[in-house]
Amino acid sequence: MRRTTRGRRALHRSAAAIATIVACAASWAGGLGAAATSVRPEVWAGLELRAGIGSGIRSIVELGCTTGPTTWASLSHVESTIGFLWQEFGIRGRLGGASVAANVLLGPSTADFLFAQGLATLQVGGLDAEVHWALLGAAVLGGPARGFAVRAVGRVGGLEVVSTTEMGARIEDDDFDGMDVVHRATGLSRHYETDPTAPGRGLTGEKLTVDGWSLAGIDGGATVYVNRAGVEFLAVTLEDVASGLARGGFDLEARYDIDGDSLSLTPHAALGGRLLTFEPRFVVGGDSLDLVGFVLSAGWNGVTIRDVRVLDPARYIITTDGGQGRLEAVVDAVKNSHEYDERSRELVSIAVVWSGPAGENRALVDTYFEEGSGSLLTWGKSHVAGAVGLGGRTSLSWAAMAGTDGLDELEIGLTVSW
Amino acid sequence: MVFVRRVKARVRPRGATTLVLVLLLSGCTAFWEEPQGTAHLMVGDVVVTRTEGSVLVSVANMPGGGAAAIQFGSVGAGAVSLSGIDAASVQVEGCNGFVVLAAAFDVAAGEGALVAASGVGGVADGEVLRFTFDVTGPHPSFVLAEARVTLVSAASLWIGDWEVADAAYYAR
Numbered sequence: 001m002r003r004t005t006r007g008r009r010a011l012h013r014s015a016a017a018i019a020t021i022v023a024c025a026a027s028w029a030g031g032l033g034a035a036a037t038s039v040r041p042e043v044w045a046g047l048e049l050r051a052g053i054g055s056g057i058r059s060i061v062e063l064g065c066t067t068g069p070t071t072w073a074s075l076s077h078v079e080s081t082i083g084f085l086w087q088e089f090g091i092r093g094r095l096g097g098a099s100v101a102a103n104v105l106l107g108p109s110t111a112d113f114l115f116a117q118g119l120a121t122l123q124v125g126g127l128d129a130e131v132h133w134a135l136l137g138a139a140v141l142g143g144p145a146r147g148f149a150v151r152a153v154g155r156v157g158g159l160e161v162v163s164t165t166e167m168g169a170r171i172e173d174d175d176f177d178g179m180d181v182v183h184r185a186t187g188l189s190r191h192y193e194t195d196p197t198a199p200g201r202g203l204t205g206e207k208l209t210v211d212g213w214s215l216a217g218i219d220g221g222a223t224v225y226v227n228r229a230g231v232e233f234l235a236v237t238l239e240d241v242a243s244g245l246a247r248g249g250f251d252l253e254a255r256y257d258i259d260g261d262s263l264s265l266t267p268h269a270a271l272g273g274r275l276l277t278f279e280p281r282f283v284v285g286g287d288s289l290d291l292v293g294f295v296l297s298a299g300w301n302g303v304t305i306r307d308v309r310v311l312d313p314a315r316y317i318i319t320t321d322g323g324q325g326r327l328e329a330v331v332d333a334v335k336n337s338h339e340y341d342e343r344s345r346e347l348v349s350i351a352v353v354w355s356g357p358a359g360e361n362r363a364l365v366d367t368y369f370e371e372g373s374g375s376l377l378t379w380g381k382s383h384v385a386g387a388v389g390l391g392g393r394t395s396l397s398w399a400a401m402a403g404t405d406g407l408d409e410l411e412i413g414l415t416v417s418w
Numbered sequence: 419m420v421f422v423r424r425v426k427a428r429v430r431p432r433g434a435t436t437l438v439l440v441l442l443l444s445g446c447t448a449f450w451e452e453p454q455g456t457a458h459l460m461v462g463d464v465v466v467t468r469t470e471g472s473v474l475v476s477v478a479n480m481p482g483g484g485a486a487a488i489q490f491g492s493v494g495a496g497a498v499s500l501s502g503i504d505a506a507s508v509q510v511e512g513c514n515g516f517v518v519l520a521a522a523f524d525v526a527a528g529e530g531a532l533v534a535a536s537g538v539g540g541v542a543d544g545e546v547l548r549f550t551f552d553v554t555g556p557h558p559s560f561v562l563a564e565a566r567v568t569l570v571s572a573a574s575l576w577i578g579d580w581e582v583a584d585a586a587y588y589a590r
Contacts, residue, residue, distance in 0.1 A: 056467045081465050110586050141458055141478050142589035180590050185462035187474050187545055189590075197589055199455065317515075317538055330539040334484045334572070337544040337590040342515040342537050 041067040045418055050397075052411035056080035069094045077188075084108040085183060086190055098122035105181060105190055112139035115181050117194045128153040132171050134194035140181055147196040147204070159212045166205035166227075169196040175207075175225065175233070177336045200228045233257040259331040260315075263289065275299055281327055283315065292316040293327045302353040309346045313371070317342065324349045325366065343370040343380060359389030375404055393417045455479055457580035459567065460588060464503075464558045471503065473560045474513075475547040478588045480580075482571025484540025488547070489533050489568040493522050496529035497566035502555025505530065512536075513545040540572030543590035 043065045050058040057080040064073040070093035077086040087108050092101040098120045105115040117134040130151040136143035147168025154161050164171060172178035172193035179195035182188070198204040204227060211221035219239045225232045235255040251266040266279045280294040292312035298305050308318050308325045319328045319338040325347040326338075333340055346369040353362045363386035370380030381403035389395045397413040462474040477485045491497035500508075505523040508530060512518050515536040523530035534547060549560065562582065569577040 081467050082463075107587060112586070114587055136589055139585065140587040140589050141460070141583050141585040145589075182476070182544075182588050182590055184460050184476060184586055184588060185465050185474065187462075187476075195589075313538065331483070334539045334542055337514075337542065339544075340515060340538075342517070 041065050046415060047417075048413055048415045050411050050413035053407070053409060058413075079186065079188070082109065082183075082186060085186070085188060088190065095120070103192070105192075107139065107183075110139065113137040114140050115190075115192060117192050119194075126154060130171075132169060132194040134169050134179075134192070134196040136179075136181075136196050141184075142197050145196045147198060149194065158214075159210055162207075162209040162211070164205075164207040165203070166198055166207075167202065168198050168200070168204050169194050170198050170205065171195075173207075175223075177338075180337070198227075204228055205232075229258075231256075231258070259335070260329060262329070279327075281316065283312075295327050304349075304351045306349045306351075307346070308349070310344070313342070313345065318344045318347050318368075320366075324351060324364070341368070341370075341380075343372065344368045345371050345378070356389055358391035359395070361388040362386055380404065381408075387413075387415075457481055457569075457577060458583040458588070459562075459564075459569070459580055460583045460585070461560065461562045463586075464553075464560050466553055466558065469553055471551055471553045471558055473549040474545050475549070475562075476543075476545045476588065477541055477569075478543045478583070478590065480540060480542045480569070480571065481577065482540065482573035482575050484542035484572050485536075485546060485569050485577065486540040486572040486574075487533075487535040487570035488516070489531075491529075491531040491563065491566035493524075493531055495566060496522070496524065496527070496531035497563045498523075498530040498532075499561040499563065500528045500530065500551075500559070501561075502553060502558035503528075503560065504552040504554050507552040509550045510534070511548045511550070513548055514541045515539060516541070516546045518547070535570075536572070543588070 043063075045064070046062040048058075048060040048062075050060075052058075059078045059080075061076045061078075062073065064071065066072075070091065073090040073092075075086070075088040075090075076084070079085050085107070087106045088103060089106075090101070090103045092099075094100065099122070100118065100120045102118040103116065104113075106112065107114050114137045115135065117132070119133075120131045122129055122131075131148060132151070133148040134146070136145040138144040145168070147166070149164060149166045149169045149171050151162065151164045151171060164173075170176050172195075176195075178191060178193040179197065180189040180191050205225065206227075207223065207225040209221060209223040213220055213222075215238075218241050221237045221239070223233075223235045223237075225234075233255060235253055238252040240249040241252060253262075253264040253266075255262045255264070260283065263282045264279070265282065266277065276298045278294065278296050281292050283290050283292050290312060293308070293310045293316045295309075296307040304324070306324050308327050310316050310318055310327065315330055316327055317330055317333055317340045318325050319333050319340045328338060328340075332338075347366060348369075349364070349366045351362070351364045353360065355361070364384065366383040368380040368382070369378045371378070381401060383399070383401045385397075385399040387395050387397035393416065395415045397415065399409065399411045399413075400407065401409040457480050458478040460476045460478065462476070464471045464473055489497075500523070505525040505528055508521075508523045510518045510521050510532055512534050515538045516534050517537055518532060518534045521530065521532035532547075564582050569580060571577050
C-alpha cells in the first residue's frame with residue numbers, strides 16, 4: 001500500500017514535470033511564433049541504416065527544423081530485434097536573455113518517459129552562468145530522480161574561477177562522465193551530460209576550480225570537489241614547466257583522491273609540425289612512487305597514433321569508451337562504469353581523418369595486446385571502424401571486431417541526409 | 419529623464435527575471451525525494467536474431483566497490499532455468515572484467531549454474547555476463563532463481579541486501 005501510494009505520487013510528479021516541460025515548450029514556441037512568421041523554416045532529415053552480425057538491423061531517423069533562432073529535432077531509433085527503442089526530442093533557442101536547450105527521451109516500446117534535461121546559459125553581472133536541470137523517470141532503475149546544478153565562470157584579476165554548485169545533479173566535465181540511460185536487454189544506451197542521481201537532497205556537492213595563477217613563471221590551476229561525504233578530491237596542476245628543451249616542457253598534476261593519490265607527469269614537445277606527447281602515470285603508494293603505465297601519442301596532418309600501456313594491471317587498466325583508449329585507475333573505471341577488458345595490456349591505436357571530394361572521411365584501427373595470448377606478439381584483438389562520404393549527402397560507415405577466436409562483430413552502416 | 423528611467427526599468431528586469439524564473443523552476447525540482455540506492459541484479463529479456471538468442475545480466479548500485487564475484491546455483495541445483503533454448507549451446511562471456519570460472523548447463527533438466535569473478539575490481543553499474551545460445555522454440559525464456567544467486571563485493575563482503583529488478587532501463 002505504501003509502495004503504491006509512493007508510486008502514484010512519483011507518477012503524479014513525473015506527469016507534472018512532463019506537463020511543465022510541454023507547457024514551457026509550447027509557450028516558448030508560441031512566443032517565438034510571431035518573430036518566426038517572417039523567417040523561412042529550414043528543414044532537414046537523415047536516415048542511418050546499420051546491419052550487423054547477430055545484432056539485426058538498426059534504423060535511426062533524424063528530423064530537424066530551424067525557425068529563426070529556434071531549432072527543433074527528433075531522433076527515432078528502431079532495432080529489428082526489439083522494436084522501437086528510443087524516441088528523443090530536442091529544442092534549442094533563446095528565451096529572454098538566456099540561451100536554452102532541452103531534451104526529452106521516451107521509450108516507445110514500453111510507453112515510458114525516461115529522461116529530460118534542460119540547459120540555460122546566461123550572463124549575470126560579468127559572470128557566465130549555466131543552469132543544468134535533469135529529471136530521470138520512474139521507469140528507469142535509479143529513478144525517479146531530479147536535480148539541478150549551476151556552473152558559474154568569472155574572472156578575478158588574472159584568475160579564472162569556475163564554481164559548480166550541485167543541487168542533486170552532477171554535470172559532465174573532465175572528472176565526471178555524465179549519465180547513460182541503458183536498455184537492459186540490449187545494453188544500448190543514450191548519453192546525457194546531467195546526472196540527477198547524486199545521493200542526498202538540497203546541496204549535494206560543490207566543485208571549485210581556480211585557473212591562471214602563476215608561480216615563479218609557471219602557470220597552474222587547482223580544483224577541489226566536496227560532496228556530502230567530504231572532500232572527494234583535490235588536484236593541483238602545473239602547466240608547461242620548462243624542461244630545457246626547445247619548444248618542450250611538461251605538465252604536472254598532483255591529485256589527492258579519496259580513492260587513491262596520484263602524481264601525473266606529462267612531457268610534451270612540438271617537433272616541426274608534429275606534436276609528440278609522453279604521459280607516464282605515477283601513483284604514490286606508501287614510501288614509493290610507482291610507474292603504473294604510460295600513454296605515448298603523436299599527431300600530424302590528421303593522423304593520430306596512441307600507444308597505451310599498462311604496467312600495473314592490478315591498479316590500472318585500458319578503458320575503451322570514446323575510442324583510442326585511455327589509461328585509467330580500476331576504481332575510476334568501476335565508479336564511472338567504463339568498459340574494459342581486464343586482459344588487455346597494451347593498445348596501439350591509429351586514427352586518420354582526411355578530406356575527400358565528398359566530405360570528411362575517417363578511419364580507426366585499434367589493436368589490443370593481451371596477457372596470456374598465445375598468438376604472435378601477444379595479439380588479442382583488433383577493432384576497425386570508419387566512415388567515408390559517397391557524395392550526394394550519403395556516407396558509408398563500418399565497424400568490425402576480430403579476436404583470436406575469429407570475427408566477433410561486423411556492422412555496415414549507410415547514412416543519407418537531405 | 420523619465421524616458422531613461424523607463425528604459426532602465428525595461429532592460430534590467432529582463433535578465434533578472436529570466437534568472438529568477440530558471441532558478442525557481444530548477445529549485446522546485448531539487449528537493450524531492452532522494453534517488454533510490456538499493457543494489458539490483460537485472461536479467462535482460464531474451465533478444466532473438468533469427469535462431470540465435472542472447473541475454474545480458476547487469477548490476478546497478480552495487481556497494482563495496484561493486485560486484486566482484488557472482489554464483490548462479492550449483493551443479494544439480496542451478497539458478498538458471500531454460501525453456502525454448504538449447505542448453506547445450508549456451509555460451510557465457512564475462513563483461514567489464516568478469517571472467518567465467520566454471521559453468522555447467524544440464525540439457526535434460528534445462529537448467530544451468532556458473533561461477534564468475536572479476537580479476538581487477540568490482541562493477542557497480544553495468545553488464546557483468548552475456549549469455550548466447552540457439553533458440554529452439556517460439557517463446558524462449560531465461561529465468562533466474564533469485565534464492566540461488568550469491569553476490570560478493572570487491573571489498574570481499576557478501577552482498578546480502580539486493581533485489582532482482584525487472585525495469586527495462588537503468589541509469590549508470
